[in-house]
Amino acid sequence: MTSISNPKVAVHSWENLQTKIRGDLKKNSKNPPLSQLNQLMILSNFATLRIKGTPRIQASLEIAHLWRENTGNRFARRVQDLA
Numbered sequence: 001m002t003s004i005s006n007p008k009v010a011v012h013s014w015e016n017l018q019t020k021i022r023g024d025l026k027k028n029s030k031n032p033p034l035s036q037l038n039q040l041m042i043l044s045n046f047a048t049l050r051i052k053g054t055p056r057i058q059a060s061l062e063i064a065h066l067w068r069e070n071t072g073n074r075f076a077r078r079v080q081d082l083a
Contacts, residue, residue, distance in 0.1 A: 014050045014051045015047075017043070018044060018048065021043050021044045021047065024040055025041075045063050045066070046060070046063055049063070
């Protein structure tokens, strides 16, 4: 029998993620692609809410409400996928 090995995933704290995102934003602040800038801002906002103790789904919905006029569950799920 062949065993399938799962790739090891490093889990870091939200504080570490937020520090890395802020560094990436500063490093790429001159000419970043707009889509990448938006992703980093969304992740930074998500990390901030998680650090404050906001549950994942509620944090995703709050970000979806901020970034989209029509609050949608699909966008909220995409935010969770990014994180």
